[in-house]
Amino acid sequence: MRTPVRSAGGEAARPEGRSGGVRRRVGRVKKFQTQPGFVVQAYRFALDPNAGQEAALRSHRGAARAAYNWAVGWVEASWWQRKAEESYGIPEDRLTGWRPWSLPSLRKAFNEAKKVNHFSGWWEENSKEAYSTGLANAATAFDNYAKSKRGTRKGARLGMPRFKSKHRAQLACRFTTGTIRVEADRRHVTLPRLGTIRTHENTRKLERRIAAGTARILSATVRFERGRWFVSFQAEVERGVTPAARPDVAVGVDLGVKALAVLADSSGEIRRIPNPKHYDTALKVLKRMSRRVSRRRGPDRPTGQKPSNRRQRANAERNKVHHRVANLRSDALHKLTSTLTAEYGHVVVEDLNVAGMLKNRRLARKIADAGFGEIRRQITYKTGWNGGTVHTASRWYPSSKTCSDCGAVKAKLPLHVRVFTCDTCALVIDRDENAARNLAALAADRTTGTGVAGDQDTPVSKRRGADQKTRTTARSRKAASGRAGGATLPHQRQTEPSDRQQDTTAQLGLW
Numbered sequence: 001m002r003t004p005v006r007s008a009g010g011e012a013a014r015p016e017g018r019s020g021g022v023r024r025r026v027g028r029v030k031k032f033q034t035q036p037g038f039v040v041q042a043y044r045f046a047l048d049p050n051a052g053q054e055a056a057l058r059s060h061r062g063a064a065r066a067a068y069n070w071a072v073g074w075v076e077a078s079w080w081q082r083k084a085e086e087s088y089g090i091p092e093d094r095l096t097g098w099r100p101w102s103l104p105s106l107r108k109a110f111n112e113a114k115k116v117n118h119f120s121g122w123w124e125e126n127s128k129e130a131y132s133t134g135l136a137n138a139a140t141a142f143d144n145y146a147k148s149k150r151g152t153r154k155g156a157r158l159g160m161p162r163f164k165s166k167h168r169a170q171l172a173c174r175f176t177t178g179t180i181r182v183e184a185d186r187r188h189v190t191l192p193r194l195g196t197i198r199t200h201e202n203t204r205k206l207e208r209r210i211a212a213g214t215a216r217i218l219s220a221t222v223r224f225e226r227g228r229w230f231v232s233f234q235a236e237v238e239r240g241v242t243p244a245a246r247p248d249v250a251v252g253v254d255l256g257v258k259a260l261a262v263l264a265d266s267s268g269e270i271r272r273i274p275n276p277k278h279y280d281t282a283l284k285v286l287k288r289m290s291r292r293v294s295r296r297r298g299p300d301r302p303t304g305q306k307p308s309n310r311r312q313r314a315n316a317e318r319n320k321v322h323h324r325v326a327n328l329r330s331d332a333l334h335k336l337t338s339t340l341t342a343e344y345g346h347v348v349v350e351d352l353n354v355a356g357m358l359k360n361r362r363l364a365r366k367i368a369d370a371g372f373g374e375i376r377r378q379i380t381y382k383t384g385w386n387g388g389t390v391h392t393a394s395r396w397y398p399s400s401k402t403c404s405d406c407g408a409v410k411a412k413l414p415l416h417v418r419v420f421t422c423d424t425c426a427l428v429i430d431r432d433e434n435a436a437r438n439l440a441a442l443a444a445d446r447t448t449g450t451g452v453a454g455d456q457d458t459p460v461s462k463r464r465g466a467d468q469k470t471r472t473t474a475r476s477r478k479a480a481s482g483r484a485g486g487a488t489l490p491h492q493r494q495t496e497p498s499d500r501q502q503d504t505t506a507q508l509g510l511w
Contacts, residue, residue, distance in 0.1 A: 034236055039385070040218070041237045045189070046200035047222070047229040053197055057222060057229055060130040060173040060194070066119070067110065067134030068171070069163045074109060075101045075142060076160070101142040106135040127193035129175045137171070172223035180220045182207045182233070189231055191220055199231075206233060214238040226323040227316075241387040247345035250391075252439025254399065254432050255352065255375060257366045258418075261336065264436035265344065266444055272432075273336060278328045279369040282321050289318040333371050337378035341386050348391040348439040349376050350399065391443045403427055404437035 034040055049057060078099040085095050099105075110131065114123045123131070141161035147153035164171060178192030186203045190196045209215035215237040222231050251265040260275040296311030307315075340347055354373045358364045383390050393399060400420070401410040408424040413431070420431040427434075 035238075037238055037240070038236050039239045040234060041239070042232050042234055043203075043206040044230055044232040045203055047189075047231055048198045048200040049229055053194060054229070056194055057173075057224070060126050060222070061171055061224065062166070063123070063126040063130035064134040064137070064173050065164045065166065065169050065171045067131040068138045069134075070110065070113070070117075070119075071101070071106050071135050071138035072141075072161050072163055074106075074113070075099050075138075101139055103136055103139040106139055107132070110135060127173075127175070127178070129177065129192060130173045132176075133172070133174045136174075170223070170225065172221050174219055174221045176219045180217050180233075182210060182217070184211075189220075191222070191231070194222075197231075200228070206235065209235075209237060226326055227319055228323075239385060242342075242385065244341065244345045244386045244388050245343045247387070249344055250346035250348060250440050250443035251340065251344040252348045252399075252436040252442070253340065253350075253375075253379075254436040254439060255350070255370065255372050256432055257363065257370060259432060260370055261375070262430075262432040262436045263340070264433060264440045266440050270433050270436065275370060276328070276332050277366075277369065278325045278332070279365065282325050286318065286321055289314065289321065293318055329369070329371060333374055333378060337375060337382055341379060341382040341388055345386075345388045346391060346443045347379055347383060347388060348393060348443045349379060350393045350397070350439065351395040352376075353395060393439055393442055397442070399435040399438045399442075400431050402434075402438050404429070404434050404441065 047057075078096055081096045082098075099109075114120065114131075138161065144153060145158050145160060148155075148158040175192050179190050180192065181190050182203050183190060183196065184207065186207050188196050188198050189203065206215065210217070215235045218234045218236055220231055220233050222229060224230075246265075249265050249267055251263050254262045254264075256262065257275065259272045261273040263269075263271045263273065293311060293314045296314055297305070297308040298311055299305060299307045352372050354367070357367050357372075360367075380390050398409055401413045402408070403410075403420070403422040403425060405427045406422065406425040408422055410420075410423070413420070418431055419428060420434045421428050
């Protein structure tokens, strides 16, 4: 079974050899561009809806999920039909046509189907934006799948879009048209079809900008997370560049578990940011609450058994602890990144393989609690607000193994060795401080062409990078002939044609 390659307009391209050629879109939608001096920024506020408004919010979120599932089933129906016809020996030119998955095509098909299928009894209860949200998510999912099959999308390979479960899906509803505003009393927001909803917190951060004419709302998204309803306003905001307090000073940020961050700037100052360890602090309470939940009668889908009320209450108490940990972590990371970007004009961070680090079962919990990836993401966009620059050190840059005084590089430095001792100049320093100094010197190398951290004015030769010993192929656990344990000798490996080598006008292999 094969999937079609989408054309520029999102329509399914016809296979080669068929009449009509490839469908092409006549015009293209003009991409949104911000005005000069403006940035697109999000403002999120917690909501405090009443019982009726909460039921409406859940209905809109469910409508988005239902529309998404309908789109996935509608597109895949043609794929299954073609597979069945191929099994009957029907020639290629007489198979059922591919169904397009572009957003305009899905909207057109949904508007025809919603009046006759299971949507007919209740689709008018929700805003049209709820269904558009689900259809847009489905179109994006199919686009990502097709790009992943072609090899044009970065990251892990993606599979076919799957149906969203009612119990586990965390979908949202996005409003792009209609009445979307923040009320002048700074305590209410108005959304299409949902009406005016009270907010749990003050909305002055956005309302004062709208009143002054320096911001306008583009869209609003409501979602349920961390035990609360939130609304996120995507706004175009006039934001002048606020220069950093020390624009000419570079800082190296070495992230870790023992200390969340070790900061070393080009002026020689070193600071250590302790790791709050929010999850470890709450771990004892979470274990006790988890045992309480496990003793209650839980759900059983095969038999239709529903959880008891005592289990739901115990689970809600446990979730409150999780939500508090997440909120504390988010607050600490925002304060750290805001302080860094407001003080330094050049920030150096490492390109850490966080996904690979999480595979270490001994450190995975602590690494996930630290939030390395979130720190880098926030630093990246906040430096743009302050006119700063982010320098990213290569993943293979030996920041910990390089002496920050003479530049000598150690061949090995195990993780349990916390003190760096140079074999050339006899420097003894904490390994995290040494790494931070090297990162700060890296920014100096890129901006002024000077040397290492210990001697900023002395040029040195290019330092040796870390050994890149990445295994090209994973060892198979399956039994293979000719070698015990299923391992395959290098000369026995067979190369198969890759999707990256296929023509982009050819169809994608689905099955």
